[in-house]
Amino acid sequence: MGVTIQDTELLLQFRDPATREKAFTAIIKKYQEKLYWHIRRMVVEHEDANDVLQNVFIRVWNGLENFREDSQLYTWLYRIATNECLSFLEQQKRKSSVSLDETESGLSNKVIADKYFDPNKLEWKLQLAIQQLPEKQRVVFTLRYYDEMPYEEMSRVLDTSEGALKASYHHAVKKIEDYILNR
Amino acid sequence: MEERNEISVELSALSALVGGISRQTPYGVPVGYFGDLPAKVMSRIASQSTTFQVPDGYFDGFATQVLARIKAGSVAEEELPPVFSRISRVMPYQVPEGYFEELSPVLAVLRDKPVYTVPQGYFDELSSVLTVAQDRSTYQVPDGYFAELPKRILETVAAPVTAAKVIPMRHELMRSDGGKVLKGHWWKYSSVAAIAACLLLIFSWPQADTKNTGGVMTLDVAQALQKVSDREMQAYLDDQHSILAEPANTSTATLDMNEGEVKSLLGEVSDDDLQQYMEEHGKADDLATN
Numbered sequence: 067m068g069v070t071i072q073d074t075e076l077l078l079q080f081r082d083p084a085t086r087e088k089a090f091t092a093i094i095k096k097y098q099e100k101l102y103w104h105i106r107r108m109v110v111e112h113e114d115a116n117d118v119l120q121n122v123f124i125r126v127w128n129g130l131e132n133f134r135e136d137s138q139l140y141t142w143l144y145r146i147a148t149n150e151c152l153s154f155l156e157q158q159k160r161k162s163s164v165s166l167d168e169t170e171s172g173l174s175n176k177v178i179a180d181k182y183f184d185p186n187k188l189e190w191k192l193q194l195a196i197q198q199l200p201e202k203q204r205v206v207f208t209l210r211y212y213d214e215m216p217y218e219e220m221s222r223v224l225d226t227s228e229g230a231l232k233a234s235y236h237h238a239v240k241k242i243e244d245y246i247l248n249r
Numbered sequence: 250m251e252e253r254n255e256i257s258v259e260l261s262a263l264s265a266l267v268g269g270i271s272r273q274t275p276y277g278v279p280v281g282y283f284g285d286l287p288a289k290v291m292s293r294i295a296s297q298s299t300t301f302q303v304p305d306g307y308f309d310g311f312a313t314q315v316l317a318r319i320k321a322g323s324v325a326e327e328e329l330p331p332v333f334s335r336i337s338r339v340m341p342y343q344v345p346e347g348y349f350e351e352l353s354p355v356l357a358v359l360r361d362k363p364v365y366t367v368p369q370g371y372f373d374e375l376s377s378v379l380t381v382a383q384d385r386s387t388y389q390v391p392d393g394y395f396a397e398l399p400k401r402i403l404e405t406v407a408a409p410v411t412a413a414k415v416i417p418m419r420h421e422l423m424r425s426d427g428g429k430v431l432k433g434h435w436w437k438y439s440s441v442a443a444i445a446a447c448l449l450l451i452f453s454w455p456q457a458d459t460k461n462t463g464g465v466m467t468l469d470v471a472q473a474l475q476k477v478s479d480r481e482m483q484a485y486l487d488d489q490h491s492i493l494a495e496p497a498n499t500s501t502a503t504l505d506m507n508e509g510e511v512k513s514l515l516g517e518v519s520d521d522d523l524q525q526y527m528e529e530h531g532k533a534d535d536l537a538t539n
């Protein structure tokens with residue numbers, strides 16, 4: 067509840083030209099890490115995550131004045147970040163002119179290329195397993211597993227029914243388990 | 250905390266293996282990244298907003314300024330920046346020597362020589378032909394035609410109707426093998442019946458000059474035919490016979506019927522009628538049957 071009040075206060079400050087930049091800096095500081103990790107799990111590489119995250123905040127700056135507050139700021143930010151991630155991945159696909167499967171294997175290669183990658187650790191196997199998932203299931207799994215987002219809120223972020231989200235999450239967990247056991 | 254427990258329970262139920270994996274994301278982040286990010290984002294936002302700047306109130310007076318300049322004429326020379334005064338207006342491009350001297354005679358020849366030519370005196374001759382044609386209509390009308398035309402029309406309208414026009418037909422029916430089946434008077438009576446039917450149709454039309462009986466226009470055909478004498482009827486039929494007797498290739502309508510069609514046609518005639526017809530016109534050469 068306190069977080070919601072704080073967001074409301076930040077939004078009030080943002081609407082005042084005198085305190086706009088200060089308020090926006092506070093919003094970035096508050097949400098940058100959460101959004102960064104959400105994006106990073108989707109695009110894998112830090113440089114890509116950095117580009118996407120900066121674009122997300124620029125979009126937020128341009129749209130925040132018209133933000134109607136009929137949803138939480140947190141939900142709205144995740145929605146923008148998810149859309150920006152999916153757009154980025156779509157652009158990558160078009161640039162490389164490869165199929166979805168090849169893109170997923172490309173993301174796995176990026177995981178393996180990380181300087182901290184350790185194939186014997188389950189955390190890394192889990193990352194490889196996540197990259198095998200279709201995009202929608204990947205988003206649902208990371209929002210639920212890492213961000214601990216309730217289905218109700220996820221439904222607002224992804225514009226999908228809670229039932230469909232539960233089914234996606236279920237399929238994702240089963241695929242991940244299968245991947246870890248058989249690789 | 251409650252949500253987290255719920256998620257853990259849900260995950261453990263789905264897969265104990267996945268539920269047991271640490272939720273720590275193994276990726277690394279450059280040192281100080283999150284500390285610098287707000288400044289970087291704000292810097293990008295600032296550069297985005299300062300890329301194209303317009304002075305305050307620029308668009309408010311823009312239309313007035315443009316209209317004022319349009320009224321004053323084109324852009325005055327003195328309005329150009331001072332640097333333009335130092336630049337010569339001579340074009341820096343070069344043209345091969347004598348280019349225009351060589352080019353112009355070619356153009357002059359083309360200008361004086363039209364591509365399409367007309368025979369000499371064509372238009373003079375053409376105009377005289379047109380003058381004659383103007384005074385002379387292609388179609389000729391007999392002298393006094395239009396003066397007499399109203400009178401002729403009135404006479405035609407006032408004249409009593411004596412007989413309706415009949416479509417001429419061959420009076421002989423031919424068998425498919427070329428042999429004669431019927432000839433002569435049988436068709437005369439058919440023609441009379443057709444004339445009677447036409448008269449009935451014409452005079453039963455609502456605009457016709459007939460007596461009105463209870464809102465339905467009718468015509469007493471039998472009464473009308475009684476007024477026609479036998480002699481007039483015979484004379485009319487003789488005229489029709491000469492038309493019907495014309496060769497087939499000049500006839501406007503021919504009737505080629507085979508044996509079956511003739512039988513079918515005669516099948517509609519009652520035996521009494523046939524008997525009466527045979528008594529009246531039963532000469533051997535009038536009717537050839539098999």
